[in-house]
Amino acid sequence: MNSQGTTAILVFANSAKEDLAIKSIPKGEQLFHHLTRTTLKKAQNTGLPVFHFSDKDQVGATFGERFTNAIANVFDKGFSRIITIGNDTPHLKTQHLKHTAKQLSLGKTVIGPSNDGGFYLLGLQKSNFDVSGFHNLPWQRFSLYHQISLWLRKESSELIKLPVLQDLDNEKDLQTILSFSRSLSSILLLLIIRLLRIKRSLNYTNQNFLCLFPDRFMFNKGSPEVLFV
Structure with missing residues (x-):
């Protein structure tokens, strides 16, 4: 099955100015610029359509609302599978994204856990995406990975776990x-x-x-x- 026409990558990453304001890495604006640029390049190297939602594109009062609305927006463009990533996981590789796309084409769901209790990658089927369910998850809390894994296992036939990677928050x-x-x-x-x-x-x-x-x-x-x- 050709995943080119049905799978898209959503890069949910703020501008360097916004990252500088909310993350505990003073004088890190150049670092944030570099992370976003290289993340977009890794995504584009898959050959899949890539959509970058920066803070100026996001809609919602909370992180959970903004993230959920961004996913819904991409699904509304006609895609049936989405791979969502941020810009703060330097060890994320194009190969992780290609592997996720392959698993999605087989009908599976994919998650990449991060060291802080969240996740750096999420591969979703449109049939498993529920706006209200996503809104109710404990976003930006240490229990997020555990809770979203439980929720996805209920919604999906099989959940594939990628290697744990370190993200950059401070x-x-x-x-x-x-x-x-x-x-x-x-x-x-x-x-x-x-x-x-x-x-x-x-x-x-x-x-x-x-x-x-x-x-x-x-x-x-x-x-x-x-x-x-």
Whole structure:
């Protein structure tokens, strides 16, 4: 069966400016730009139709509403299967997407769990998609993967699980990603190292500043910590 005409990829990813506002990775705008650009390229390399829903395209008051509405929008274009991904999983490969498309063509449903209790990929059949059911899932909570897996098993004949991958939500995740640096592009690796160096440099500056004026800050427990950002 040819999945070209029936399967689409939805890249649900905010603009770099919006990512910078909601994620705990200061000065990460260039990183977010790179992640979105490379994610779109991986999706396009499958040969499947690709739709990018940035924050300017999303409709809804909550993340769950915006994500659900984006999926419904793509299904309304005439596709019977959708692969949804974000831009925050550097180790996601085109091969993961091709494998998902193949499983969908066999009538299965696919999920790629992330380390934080969510998922980085979801392969859905239109026949298994229910707007109200999606709205009621615990979006952006640690229990999301567990709850959506239970829901999909009820709706689908078979649920295929992909390998667990690390996503990027905060500075701690940057350090974790470096543990798997061999599979990262040189550009992404340099961007992450640069951000970690900036963080170390700011921490070092803060410590030295406090040492220069110990009497001024030693007993001022009510004031917030001095930060240079």
